[in-house]
Amino acid sequence: MVAMNILKQIWQAIWQNKYLALLLVIVAVAAGGWYYFNREVEAPEAPAERVVKVALLSGDLSNLTIKASGRVKSEQEAALSAQIAGVVQGVYTQVGSQVPSGAILLELNNVDQAAATAAAQANVRTAELAVERARHSSFNTGLEAYPVFSGNINTDQDITKPTVSGNYASAEMGEYQIKLYRSHSPTGYSFRYSGLETGASSALVGVATPLGTRGLYIEFAEGFPFNSYLEWVVPVPNIRSASFSTTDGVNLNLDTALSSLAASQSALDSALSALAKTQIRAPFTGSIVALDVKAGEYVTPGRNLIFLINSSRTKQVSVFLNSQNVSRVRVGNQALIEGEFAGTVTTVAEGINNLNGQVEVIIALATPAPNLLIGEFVQVDIQTTVVSPAIAGRLVLPLPAVKAKTTGQVVYVIKDNRAVETPVETGSIIGEMIEIVAGLSGDEQIAAVARGLTDGVKVEPLD
Numbered sequence: 001m002v003a004m005n006i007l008k009q010i011w012q013a014i015w016q017n018k019y020l021a022l023l024l025v026i027v028a029v030a031a032g033g034w035y036y037f038n039r040e041v042e043a044p045e046a047p048a049e050r051v052v053k054v055a056l057l058s059g060d061l062s063n064l065t066i067k068a069s070g071r072v073k074s075e076q077e078a079a080l081s082a083q084i085a086g087v088v089q090g091v092y093t094q095v096g097s098q099v100p101s102g103a104i105l106l107e108l109n110n111v112d113q114a115a116a117t118a119a120a121q122a123n124v125r126t127a128e129l130a131v132e133r134a135r136h137s138s139f140n141t142g143l144e145a146y147p148v149f150s151g152n153i154n155t156d157q158d159i160t161k162p163t164v165s166g167n168y169a170s171a172e173m174g175e176y177q178i179k180l181y182r183s184h185s186p187t188g189y190s191f192r193y194s195g196l197e198t199g200a201s202s203a204l205v206g207v208a209t210p211l212g213t214r215g216l217y218i219e220f221a222e223g224f225p226f227n228s229y230l231e232w233v234v235p236v237p238n239i240r241s242a243s244f245s246t247t248d249g250v251n252l253n254l255d256t257a258l259s260s261l262a263a264s265q266s267a268l269d270s271a272l273s274a275l276a277k278t279q280i281r282a283p284f285t286g287s288i289v290a291l292d293v294k295a296g297e298y299v300t301p302g303r304n305l306i307f308l309i310n311s312s313r314t315k316q317v318s319v320f321l322n323s324q325n326v327s328r329v330r331v332g333n334q335a336l337i338e339g340e341f342a343g344t345v346t347t348v349a350e351g352i353n354n355l356n357g358q359v360e361v362i363i364a365l366a367t368p369a370p371n372l373l374i375g376e377f378v379q380v381d382i383q384t385t386v387v388s389p390a391i392a393g394r395l396v397l398p399l400p401a402v403k404a405k406t407t408g409q410v411v412y413v414i415k416d417n418r419a420v421e422t423p424v425e426t427g428s429i430i431g432e433m434i435e436i437v438a439g440l441s442g443d444e445q446i447a448a449v450a451r452g453l454t455d456g457v458k459v460e461p462l463d
Contacts, residue, residue, distance in 0.1 A: 051458045052419070066328065070319035070337070070363070070380040072372045074309035076284060082108060083277040085300045088293060093306070095291050099282045105306055106293065110278035117275050120268035127261035132171075134254040139168045139237045145178070145218065146240060147229035159229075160221045165208055168236050169215040172196060176211060176234040178218070187220070196236065286310040289374055309374055315365045317343060319380050320358035322462065324449045328384040328398050330432070335363045336381045342366045345382065395442050396433040402426060403450035411440070412447040414459055419447060421455035 086108035093105045143164045162178075174196040183190035185202035192200045197212035205224070208217035211234065218234075290307035293299060317337055321329065326348065333345040347362035363380065365372070372378065384398075402424070403410050409426050412419040424439030440446075447453055 049458055051460050052453060066321065066325050066382045066384055068319045068321060068325070068380050068382065069377055070317040072374055072376050072378060073316050073318050074286075074311065074374055075313040075316050075364070076286070076310035077374075078283055078308050079304040080105070080280050080283075080306040080308060081304050082106070082280060082299050082301055084108070086110075086278065086298070088295050088297045088299060091291070091293060091295055093288050093291070095288050097288045099286065099288060099308070101282055101285045103282045104279050105282055105288075105308075106280040108278040108299070110275060113271070113275040113278055117268070117271040120264070120271040123264040124261070124268050127257070127264040131254070131257040131261050134257040135171055136167065136169075138254045139170075139173075140166075142238045142241045143168070143216070143234065143236065144238060144241075145232040145234045148177075148231035148233055149229060160224075162221065162224075162232060163208075163219045164211070164216060164234055165219070166211075166216040170196075174236060176216075176236070178211075178232040178234065180230045187224075189224070191218075195233075280306060282308060284308070284310055285312075311374075315369055315372060315374070316346075317363045317365070317378060317380055319361045319363065319382070320353065320356055321361055322358055323352075324400075324462070326359040326361065327400055328432070328448065329361055329382060330384070334383045336383075337363070337365065337369070337372065338378050339381070341369045341372065395436045395440060396430060397436055397446060398448060399429070399432055399434050400449040400451065401446055402434055403453075410450070411436075412450055412453045412455075413440075414445040414447060414461075417459055419453045419455065419457050419459050421453075 089107045089109045091106050093099055093103075099105065145162045145164055147159055147161070176193050176197070177195045178191050178193050180189050180191050180203055182188060183202070185204070187203055187205055189203040190200060191203045193211060197214065199212060201209050201211075203209070203220050203224070205220050205222055208219045210216075211218045216234070216236075286308045287310075288306060289309055291305070292303075293305040299305060317335075329345060329348055331345055331348060335343040335345060337343055343363040343365045345361060346364045347360075349360040352359055361382070363382070397411065401411055403412075408423055410421050410423050413422045414420070422439060422444075425437045427435035427437040429435075447459070453459070
């Protein structure tokens with residue numbers, strides 16, 4: 001309260017003295033003006049300087065190396081997923097297991113598909129039996145022997161013929177060719193047969209002798225061979241019979257049975273296909289390196305459940321490069337992985353990967369490299385130019401490093417993180433390289449690609 005009273009008294013005294021109040025106002029204005037004109041004026045922010053990222057060339061310019069990070073992969077590998085949605089009935093493998101090609105690795109609940117397959121298999125077996133019966137009927141209807149004279153078959157029904165009997169138990173069509181010859185048999189003759197089967201037996205009268213091993217028998221007539229021929233043929237089925245195509249509709253029955261069998265087999269194929277879609281099988285012999293599923297889970301198509309590699313095949317390294325670097329890489333370029341394992345560029349993708357905007361390069365390792373694990377990331381050095389006798393001892397640059405201007409050709413030497421436009425004199429073009437005759441010593445750091453650079457622009461080396 002005392003302080004407030006003192007301040008109040010001072011203010012009243014100043015207000016009563018107008019000259020003193022005016023003096024205070026003048027002093028305040030002067031002080032404000034002095035501060036305004038003498039304060040430190042902040043300079044406006046300068047616009048951000050453009051920075052260009054560049055790949056650098058240095059040292060021996062005839063032997064250029066790109067450093068990158070890559071992922072080790074198998075030459076043959078597969079991420080496996082289910083073809084249809086369903087509940088996992090069983091997982092029959094584990095990480096680290098070696099599996100043969102075709103092995104069932106996982107199975108969905110397939111009670112319905114299995115039942116349909118069993119029914120289709122039963123229908124096929126029924127159809128097969130029907131075909132066997134129809135074929136048996138067709139093959140055994142009207143079998144008889146026909147005489148052969150001077151290579152010609154005689155179908156004259158008045159000739160006394162051997163009797164053919166039994167049931168032919170084979171699906172093979174053809175003929176038995178029979179030739180009689182003298183022997184020590186009771187009748188003085190035996191016969192050889194060829195065609196459907198090959199063998200020999202005694203030619204007997206009144207006794208049915210086996211003709212081969214498929215269920216047929218042959219019995220010769222009394223008084224042969226004086227009233228008979230020495231060569232005979234037995235066609236199976238008897239296609240030489242005039243009634244073959246109409247006899248009891250045997251051929252029609254066989255055709256019908258065969259059609260029914262084809263339909264049943266088609267139904268079985270469909271059932272087996274539906275059953276196969278409930279299973280994941282190994283597409284090749286290999287090793288399981290990842291397993292992301294358990295029995296009882298509900299899975300859908302497209303979800304990777306099992307990762308399989310062929311550990312016996314050559315390992316590869318997958319590297320993704322930007323467009324500047326990949327323009328210098330060619331199939332056949334040599335590479336070094338982790339500074340130890342040699343490799344060769346086998347593939348350079350023709351397009352940009354949509355996921356990362358870069359181009360994939362595949363390097364095949366020259367040795368098994370057991371210390372490199374599938375899936376791990378490794379350091380890769382790619383030698384982008386193979387030194388040939390034509391290049392050795394000459395200063396060369398890749399063609400993209402040289403820019404043609406109206407005043408001549410230039411390259412960009414990198415000094416203190418800035419591109420310095422440097423005129424050069426060029427010579428021969430050797431493959432993807434161009435000889436530098438003058439303007440460089442060979443010890444400079446050069447931008448690998450001149451496109452997009454200007455003199456003095458700030459640059460940042462690519463990783």
